Amino acid sequence: MEAMEFLRGxxxxxxxxxxxxxxxxxxxxxxxFCTYTPDELIRAAGCLPFRIFGSGGNMTRxxxxxxxxxxxxxxxxxxxxxxxxxxxxxxTVFPHTCxxxxxxxxxxxxxxxxxxxxDVVLPVKLNTASAGRYMVDVFKKFRSxxxxxxxxxxxxxxISEEIRNSNRMKRILAGIYEARSADxxxxxxxxxxxxxxSSMVMDRGEFIGLAEEVLAGLGPGASAGAxxxxxxxxxxxxxxxxxxxxxxxxxxAHVVWDELCxxxxxFEGEISEKGDPVESLAARYMDRIVCPAKHSDxxxxxxxxxxxxxxRKADGVIFILLKFCDPHxxxxxxxxxxxxxxxxxxxLLEIEEKLPPEGQLLTRxxxxxxxx
Amino acid sequence: xxxxxKTVDPEKEKRKIKSVRRMKEIMTAYYIDAKNAGKSGRKxxxxxxxxxxxxxxxxxxxxVYPENHGAMIGASKMGAVLCAKAExxxxxxxxxxxxxxxxxxxxxxxGPIGGLPAPDFLxxxxxxxxxxxxxxxxxxxxxxxxxxxxxxxxIHTDFTEDARKYVRTQVDEYIGFLEQACGRKMxxxxxxxxxxxxxKAQRLWRDVLETCAHSPAPMTAFDAFFHLAxxxxxxxxxxxxxxxxELLAELRDRIARGISMVPDExxxxxxxxxxxxxxxxxxxxxxAEHHACLVADTYCSAWSGVLDLIDENNFLESMAxxxxxxxxxxxxxxxxxxxxxxxxxxxxxxLVMHSNRSCxxxxxxxxxxxxxxxxxxxxxxxxxxxxxxxxRSFSESQIETRIDAFxxxxxxxx
Ligand code: SF4
Ligand code: SF4
Numbered sequence: 051m052e053a054m055e056f057l058r059g060x061x062x063x064x065x066x067x068x069x070x071x072x073x074x075x076x077x078x079x080x081x082x083f084c085t086y087t088p089d090e091l092i093r094a095a096g097c098l099p100f101r102i103f104g105s106g107g108n109m110t111r112x113x114x115x116x117x118x119x120x121x122x123x124x125x126x127x128x129x130x131x132x133x134x135x136x137x138x139x140x141x142t143v144f145p146h147t148c149x150x151x152x153x154x155x156x157x158x159x160x161x162x163x164x165x166x167x168x169d170v171v172l173p174v175k176l177n178t179a180s181a182g183r184y185m186v187d188v189f190k191k192f193r194s195x196x197x198x199x200x201x202x203x204x205x206x207x208x209i210s211e212e213i214r215n216s217n218r219m220k221r222i223l224a225g226i227y228e229a230r231s232a233d234x235x236x237x238x239x240x241x242x243x244x245x246x247x248s249s250m251v252m253d254r255g256e257f258i259g260l261a262e263e264v265l266a267g268l269g270p271g272a273s274a275g276a277x278x279x280x281x282x283x284x285x286x287x288x289x290x291x292x293x294x295x296x297x298x299x300x301x302x303a304h305v306v307w308d309e310l311c312x313x314x315x316x317f318e319g320e321i322s323e324k325g326d327p328v329e330s331l332a333a334r335y336m337d338r339i340v341c342p343a344k345h346s347d348x349x350x351x352x353x354x355x356x357x358x359x360x361x362r363k364a365d366g367v368i369f370i371l372l373k374f375c376d377p378h379x380x381x382x383x384x385x386x387x388x389x390x391x392x393x394x395x396x397x398l399l400e401i402e403e404k405l406p407p408e409g410q411l412l413t414r415x416x417x418x419x420x421x422x
Numbered sequence: 423x424x425x426x427x428k429t430v431d432p433e434k435e436k437r438k439i440k441s442v443r444r445m446k447e448i449m450t451a452y453y454i455d456a457k458n459a460g461k462s463g464r465k466x467x468x469x470x471x472x473x474x475x476x477x478x479x480x481x482x483x484x485x486v487y488p489e490n491h492g493a494m495i496g497a498s499k500m501g502a503v504l505c506a507k508a509e510x511x512x513x514x515x516x517x518x519x520x521x522x523x524x525x526x527x528x529x530x531x532x533g534p535i536g537g538l539p540a541p542d543f544l545x546x547x548x549x550x551x552x553x554x555x556x557x558x559x560x561x562x563x564x565x566x567x568x569x570x571x572x573x574x575x576x577i578h579t580d581f582t583e584d585a586r587k588y589v590r591t592q593v594d595e596y597i598g599f600l601e602q603a604c605g606r607k608m609x610x611x612x613x614x615x616x617x618x619x620x621x622k623a624q625r626l627w628r629d630v631l632e633t634c635a636h637s638p639a640p641m642t643a644f645d646a647f648f649h650l651a652x653x654x655x656x657x658x659x660x661x662x663x664x665x666x667x668e669l670l671a672e673l674r675d676r677i678a679r680g681i682s683m684v685p686d687e688x689x690x691x692x693x694x695x696x697x698x699x700x701x702x703x704x705x706x707x708x709x710a711e712h713h714a715c716l717v718a719d720t721y722c723s724a725w726s727g728v729l730d731l732i733d734e735n736n737f738l739e740s741m742a743x744x745x746x747x748x749x750x751x752x753x754x755x756x757x758x759x760x761x762x763x764x765x766x767x768x769x770x771x772x773l774v775m776h777s778n779r780s781c782x783x784x785x786x787x788x789x790x791x792x793x794x795x796x797x798x799x800x801x802x803x804x805x806x807x808x809x810x811x812x813x814r815s816f817s818e819s820q821i822e823t824r825i826d827a828f829x830x831x832x833x834x835x836x
Contacts, residue, residue: 117777119779120782155578156755180595184585191584348562376782379517382512383511
């Protein structure tokens, strides 16, 4: 599949994609850190939202600003910026996330030399009417700040168009997830990863075209051998280690669904196409299944992971958490307890900058899979 | 303490702050009250250290502070054991040790006072960190009690009118929550009185801290860490005002009589971040050995740092601006302005930063602050890496070497 090949390339080197997009007259590239960024507004301003994932490589420059006890996303992201690898960025957006990202925003604003900087100080509480109104205010302010900075008016019709595009993209990604759940061998975990990652850095129209092709290529019906595979749900924050998938696949299991920021939390829940578009956007961010750095129903995530595991007939859940990520680490015992109570086995993989050595990881996963 | 016969060193006796005894009495009575709340029928609320306590006081609720409890756990060197209890149940060792030790204590009723009284409800304000949100969610599930979350948007470059309105609305929502939890209406007259007492206490606390602008300083930041407990826990009550009035008088008297805390004070240092609770004595002796006095710190002053933003005649209204504006809820550049003023005002020779593994919002950014201080003020900065409660993260020999080397630099600079 040519489309898939292209997306793999984008996921492997998103910087090259962004550079090319920019030099071919695209416009401004806007870096961002978290899926609570209203990327529709950025797109409506004619810019390319570009999710920053962190380098995973050696830290040389970031260590002068950040202690060793900050997560690899924060350190890796800063390393990328300070080393000049993100020099194509015209702006960066920091939606309020966790304590570490909050400080990263300051450090970034003072040191990263990206021309424009936006702090989108979202409400942390997402279950009250006043927080909902504040969310709308924050988005409206972001819209006008963007307009001011880019000199481009963002009219409501443009935002509505981006909302429709987002919904299309969400449906396609959901379709791919459904196809994989029905037949885990129809697409590799690594390819799903590439799809999600490229959706977060690519021009939306272009991505939709390619992803549609990929979806159309996923035939119906189960592949031979799929029945004997163990079905796994991945849970956690961001997984930027595609190797996990291939190692897992070698251990006799296959990811059938996830509960990741770089996964279902990103594409589940459509945005209303009626009414004021900024209000619809805000409403969708209020309703979505919360990320652990936000506050809503304190039982929602536990119920959700059990629901996913049941619905997807999972044999087990793998928590993949970044070391030093406080919000996820706080939720983990409760999430695990919820799964235990439902009789669903799970293990925890704590990831630093780099994955543990392949052999070690394979042994751990094989041991886990063999108990399922 | 053992009953051994001690020879009293009159020099040392003279330096001791006499109000300490009264402070201990007040805190003991407070904890007895809290532990007996079940009998007295008063409600107990757990609340975060930066949270709006005044409405609780006005509603006659007993506020209990897991963070203050955490400090006691740390000071009694029970941190590692209780943290390990939490870790056994799946909490990562990288999480804040106030949270871990509290979770450990509530699982086992452990710690210096046999655990905190169970809460009737929880009040969590994220003006100090996002950690408290997660921690209070854990406890809300454990105790199965209501949680009120007071959301104070972070201030990077400015505090928007939208944010102010959002927080203002939450003040009313908070009072509504309390009325429901307590089954009675707020007495706004009482609330006004509590607000005035809170402001009064904050002013006194500021004055107490500022006595150390005098050289030699009548107390050190290590003393301030101890006297801090009241402004955190019972702000808005008469007893706090009375206590700080007394303490202030004592400190002024010390100045008048030339009594300094550090004998022969030669160097004046500022401390940044939380105390290292299990090592305050050791650190204090260590610095005193070098004739260095920690004259101020960014932590204790956080409880009087937003006085300018509070209107004592319109307390509830001004809460919406004051609570989000505290030291740790603002950007590094804003922190630098405050830090700079402090360094200048106290005529500091150096800055000691505790890079605290537990507290990311306080610690991340310190490297940048360090550079700004050195560049703009030419003041040397020492960073020591530790943890406020978990003594497993303290390397005594390493820190000792670093402090000695830092003091050498200061001495040579003279
Ligand atoms: S939420 Fe976790 S992974 Fe994401 S930036 Fe914060 S600490 Fe890092
Ligand atoms: S020490 Fe830091 S992270 Fe822990 S509760 Fe206090 S402010 Fe939050």
